Amino acid sequence: MAQRMEYLVKGLAVVFLTLFVVQTMSDCNVCQSNKVACINSTSFYLCFGDATPHRDQLYHCLDGFDCTNLTAICVQKSSQRPPSCGDTSQCGQCSASSNYLFACQSRGIFQMCYGATRPAGKFGYCPSGKVCDASSTAICVDEEKSQTVTCDISDELVDTTTASTAVTTESSTDSTTDSSTESTTEESTTVAALTPAQMCSQRKVSGLFPTIPTDPYCQRYISCYFKNTTLIRSEEFNCPEKSFFVSQTQSCVYVNPGYCIQS
Known part of the structure; x- marks a missing residue:
C-alpha cells in the first residue's frame, strides 16, 4: 500500500511539473496573461492590458533571470522551467553557421555572410512553416514543436x-x-553593407558612430579620424561584454539606454 502511494505521488509530481513547464511556454513578442510580451529570454515590452506590445520602452530582466508569463515576469533561471521566449545569443552571428555562410536575424529572416564576420546585403525570408537554422546548410528547415531556434526573435522586430x-x-x-x-x-x-571607410565618409567628422546597418544589440560601432578633411583612419569595434554603445555620448555604457536588444 505504501509503495502504491509512493508511485501515485511521483506520478502526480511529474504531471504537475509537465503542466508547469507547458504553462510557461509562449510565443515571442506576444502579449501574455501577465500583460508583458517577451521578445527574447531576458527582455520584454509592456502590454498595459492591450493585445499589442507597447514598443516605446524595452525592459530587461536582471542577470540570472528569465522572462516568463508568470506574475513576477522575471523569474530565476531553471532547467525545469524554460523562458517564454528563447535564446538570442546567436542572432546576427555569422560564426553560428558552418563556414560563416549566413546569419539568422530572427526566426524566419536571414542574411548571407559569404565567409565574412558579419552579415551584409539583402534580407532573406524563410517560407511559411520553416525557421532559420544556423546548424543546417539549407538555411531554413521545417518548424517543429520544442525545437531549438538559432535566433528566437519575432520577424517583425527586425528592421529590414x-x-x-x-x-x-x-x-x-x-x-x-x-x-x-x-x-x-x-x-x-x-x-552590400557599408564599410567603415564609407560610413566615416558620410559622417565627415572625427568621432565614434553607430554602424550602418544599425546593430540592434548596440555592440558594434565605428571610429573615424579626420585630419582637416582627409580621412586618416576608419575602424569598427565592439563594446565590452554587457555594455551598449550610445551615439549621443559616443561611448559604451553598462546601462541599457532602452532601445537595445539584450542577448
Whole structure:
C-alpha cells in the first residue's frame, strides 16, 4: 500500500511539473496573461492590458533571470522551467553557421555572410512553416514543436529597411546619372553593407558612430579620424561584454539606454 502511494505521488509530481513547464511556454513578442510580451529570454515590452506590445520602452530582466508569463515576469533561471521566449545569443552571428555562410536575424529572416564576420546585403525570408537554422546548410528547415531556434526573435522586430536606406543616400549623390543607370546602381548597392571607410565618409567628422546597418544589440560601432578633411583612419569595434554603445555620448555604457536588444 505504501509503495502504491509512493508511485501515485511521483506520478502526480511529474504531471504537475509537465503542466508547469507547458504553462510557461509562449510565443515571442506576444502579449501574455501577465500583460508583458517577451521578445527574447531576458527582455520584454509592456502590454498595459492591450493585445499589442507597447514598443516605446524595452525592459530587461536582471542577470540570472528569465522572462516568463508568470506574475513576477522575471523569474530565476531553471532547467525545469524554460523562458517564454528563447535564446538570442546567436542572432546576427555569422560564426553560428558552418563556414560563416549566413546569419539568422530572427526566426524566419536571414542574411548571407559569404565567409565574412558579419552579415551584409539583402534580407532573406524563410517560407511559411520553416525557421532559420544556423546548424543546417539549407538555411531554413521545417518548424517543429520544442525545437531549438538559432535566433528566437519575432520577424517583425527586425528592421529590414535600414541597409537599403543607408546605401540609397550614397548612390543618389550623382545627379548627372540617367534614371535607368541610377536605378541599376541603387539596386546593386543594396546588396552590400557599408564599410567603415564609407560610413566615416558620410559622417565627415572625427568621432565614434553607430554602424550602418544599425546593430540592434548596440555592440558594434565605428571610429573615424579626420585630419582637416582627409580621412586618416576608419575602424569598427565592439563594446565590452554587457555594455551598449550610445551615439549621443559616443561611448559604451553598462546601462541599457532602452532601445537595445539584450542577448
